[in-house]
Amino acid sequence: MPAAPxxxxxxxxxxxxxxxxxxxxxxxxxxxxxxxxxxxxxEGAPTEEAQLVPPDDWLEHGDLAxxxxxxxxxxxxxSDGAPVPDGAVQVLTLLLSAASAEGASREADMLxxxxxxxxxxxxxxxxxxxxxxxxxxxxxxTGADVLGRTVHEVFPDHAALAQQLxxxxxxxAVQLGDERVPSLPGHSGERWLRGSARxxxxxxxxxxxxTVQDVSTEHTQTTQFAALLGTDLPLALLGPGGAVQGASxxxxxxxxxxxxxxxxxxxPQRPLxxxxxxxxxxxxxxxxxxxxxxxxxxxxxxxxxxxARGGQLPLLVRRSDTVPGLLLAExxxxxxVSEDNGAARLLHLSGAAxxxxxxxxxxxxxxxxxxxxxxxxxxxxxxxxxxxxRLHQQLGIKLHTPQGNPLTVPPxxxxxxxxxxxxxxxxxxGVTRHLEISLSALPGSGQSTGSSAASxxxxxxxxxxxxxxxxxxxxxxxxxxxxxxxxxxxxxLLNRSGLRAxxxxxxxxxxxxxxACLDIDGFGGLNAALSRTAGDLLLIQVAARLNDLAxxxxxxxxxxxxxxxxxxxxxxxxxxxxxxxxxxxxEPLRTGKRLVPVTFSxxxxxxLAAAPSKPWPTPRWRCNTPxxxxxxx
Numbered sequence: 001m002p003a004a005p006x007x008x009x010x011x012x013x014x015x016x017x018x019x020x021x022x023x024x025x026x027x028x029x030x031x032x033x034x035x036x037x038x039x040x041x042x043e044g045a046p047t048e049e050a051q052l053v054p055p056d057d058w059l060e061h062g063d064l065a066x067x068x069x070x071x072x073x074x075x076x077x078x079s080d081g082a083p084v085p086d087g088a089v090q091v092l093t094l095l096l097s098a099a100s101a102e103g104a105s106r107e108a109d110m111l112x113x114x115x116x117x118x119x120x121x122x123x124x125x126x127x128x129x130x131x132x133x134x135x136x137x138x139x140x141x142t143g144a145d146v147l148g149r150t151v152h153e154v155f156p157d158h159a160a161l162a163q164q165l166x167x168x169x170x171x172x173a174v175q176l177g178d179e180r181v182p183s184l185p186g187h188s189g190e191r192w193l194r195g196s197a198r199x200x201x202x203x204x205x206x207x208x209x210x211t212v213q214d215v216s217t218e219h220t221q222t223t224q225f226a227a228l229l230g231t232d233l234p235l236a237l238l239g240p241g242g243a244v245q246g247a248s249x250x251x252x253x254x255x256x257x258x259x260x261x262x263x264x265x266x267x268p269q270r271p272l273x274x275x276x277x278x279x280x281x282x283x284x285x286x287x288x289x290x291x292x293x294x295x296x297x298x299x300x301x302x303x304x305x306x307x308a309r310g311g312q313l314p315l316l317v318r319r320s321d322t323v324p325g326l327l328l329a330e331x332x333x334x335x336x337v338s339e340d341n342g343a344a345r346l347l348h349l350s351g352a353a354x355x356x357x358x359x360x361x362x363x364x365x366x367x368x369x370x371x372x373x374x375x376x377x378x379x380x381x382x383x384x385x386x387x388x389x390r391l392h393q394q395l396g397i398k399l400h401t402p403q404g405n406p407l408t409v410p411p412x413x414x415x416x417x418x419x420x421x422x423x424x425x426x427x428x429x430g431v432t433r434h435l436e437i438s439l440s441a442l443p444g445s446g447q448s449t450g451s452s453a454a455s456x457x458x459x460x461x462x463x464x465x466x467x468x469x470x471x472x473x474x475x476x477x478x479x480x481x482x483x484x485x486x487x488x489x490x491x492x493l494l495n496r497s498g499l500r501a502x503x504x505x506x507x508x509x510x511x512x513x514x515x516a517c518l519d520i521d522g523f524g525g526l527n528a529a530l531s532r533t534a535g536d537l538l539l540i541q542v543a544a545r546l547n548d549l550a551x552x553x554x555x556x557x558x559x560x561x562x563x564x565x566x567x568x569x570x571x572x573x574x575x576x577x578x579x580x581x582x583x584x585x586x587e588p589l590r591t592g593k594r595l596v597p598v599t600f601s602x603x604x605x606x607x608l609a610a611a612p613s614k615p616w617p618t619p620r621w622r623c624n625t626p627x628x629x630x631x632x633x
Contacts, residue, residue, distance in 0.1 A: 013038055013046045014371070015209075016095065018173055020197065022211070023088035023117075024079065029069070030054070031075035031096055042144055049131070054078065065089045067096060068533060095209075122208040126151040126162060126324040129207065138212060143551065168197035168208045175254035177216060191216045191430055216430040234313060234331030237320060242271035242290040245326060248296050263574055272329055282306035282313075286329075293327050356442070357464040361388045363410040370468055371486070373435075375427045388412060392425075400424040402434065402475075412464070417440045417441055422471070436469040488559040490536060491543035499558035504605060506570060513555065513570035514577040516604040518585075526596065534591040538598070539563065547582045551582070574604045 087100040176195035302314035418440040441462035486498030527535035
């Protein structure tokens with residue numbers, strides 16, 4: 001219909017503006033849309049420019065990202081402040097390329113699976129066309145669970161969601177409200193998801209781009225904040241300049257007089273140091289503490305703030321762990337253990353994540369770093385006296401082994417000291433942390449012979465010290481290194497090492513099947529003629545087709561070298577597998593608006609039941625089609 005492209009080009013700038021507002025609110029986009037060059041920012045209406053050329057000041061300072069596809073410049077994304085996020089460049093590249101006449105292509109499908117955000121691409125009928133891996137992980141689904149199915153089928157109990165996505169398909173961007181969803185297996189606590197849906201227009205199709213983010217931590221922080229300010233301990237959450245964002249009952253009780261309370265209610269964000277409950281000297285000292293904390297120099301010990309009615313309040317001002325970007329002014333509660341215990345005082349002021357236990361394994365003191373690591377209020381005195389095995393239950397923390405199996409804390413008497421190990425802790429907000437733990441007897445607190453239980457006849461048993469170390473970043477980096485060691489960086493397929501391991505497992509299990517190798521004829525010349533970007537695009541298209549076939553047949557696809565690929569299909573013989581490969585490669589490849597004539601050298605052979613003692617056998621299947629030619633050997 002003639003009106004469709006016009007409608008698409010009219011709606012696309014709005015969708016681009018919404019995406020900039022979500023992913024890079026400080027940035028400016030200069031993009032080619034149809035026959036126009038538009039300047040798009042997070043706020044305000046798009047303006048038209050004469051040409052797609054970066055202004056001089058964009059080249060002199062700030063961060064400039066070039067949005068290209070098939071060697072063609074689609075847009076420029078520039079930020080004067082923070083660096084341009086990679087996720088913003090990926091999403092905008094996808095949308096701008098899909099808005100062209102050839103936008104609904106296989107490589108766009110492949111790219112959307114790699115998006116860092118949880119993203120789903122739906123057709124106008126709300127059928128899942130493609131989803132990112134992060135989307136599948138967020139909902140605990142697989143590609144087979146969603147692709148080709150409608151939202152009604154995948155989420156049958158969410159009729160309201162389908163209605164909102166229908167509105168987006170009709171051309172109206174919608175913001176999906178926060179929704180509580182069940183936790184995934186192996187995770188504890190409730191989960192909250194927030195989403196948005198935008199109309200998606202391409203040259204050949206229209207649909208919905210649905211993005212989802214996990215905001216469980218935000219809801220957990222809100223709950224913690226409400227509980228924090230509900231205490232009788234003097235606490236206040238402060239914004240810039242010490243402006244009060246919220247105050248606990250204990251802090252408001254310092255005002256005392258009704259007229260002071262009325263004045264505080266009339267000026268709810270008045271700076272804390274201007275409250276009438278402080279003596280002049282105390283107000284000046286409090287203001288200095290606030291300014292130091294804002295500059296990143298909080299005092300390590302409480303300061304005595306003089307009160308107007310006499311007396312002093314021990315007060316700390318530091319950055320809030322509950323609400324990032326704000327300060328927390330907190331009256332200091334006496335330690336839960338006696339002040340004549342020098343070890344307790346030392347641990348209370350140290351920066352280590354430690355928990356002090358009595359000889360029977362009951363909690364005596366939890367340091368603030370340990371409380372922050374485990375995600376709870378360090379002033380929660382209800383935890384004092386709890387046996388260690390009950391502590392994580394009281395906090396709602398689920399413990400697992402590093403392999404993900406549920407873990408039960410054993411009785412301390414069953415452990416030999418010192419005891420070291422590693423656990424996977426799932427906090428109530430869904431945050432997962434890898435923790436190295438060390439349990440030892442506190443030196444000088446008693447006699448110990450290597451056991452946590454006191455021996456008969458001993459006059460004193462030792463206090464125990466549990467040390468925690470967060471190694472989450474290290475473990476994730478190690479996992480990424482392991483993944484990168486067996487996967488290709490451009491296509492995400494297995495590399496040569498990864499395929500070798502997969503075939504070794506298949507051979508040991510005697511699953512049989514077939515293996516095929518192929519390469520693109522004359523790829524070096526194509527790469528030189530079309531540009532490196534276009535060459536990478538061809539490789540991505542080939543990888544997408546091989547990966548689709550491998551997943552359908554329960555196998556694996558790999559990229560062995562620049563233009564050399566392999567496919568393992570465990571359920572097929574060489575002849576049938578070769579035919580399926582031939583069909584998958586028959587569809588022409590595309591760069592920009594051109595179809596590129598590409599032929600493949602292709603060979604296939606059955607996978608032997610035992611590891612071969614000589615080189616790979618000669619291929620037993622050969623093909624000669626418009627998309628692939630005889631391999632020879």
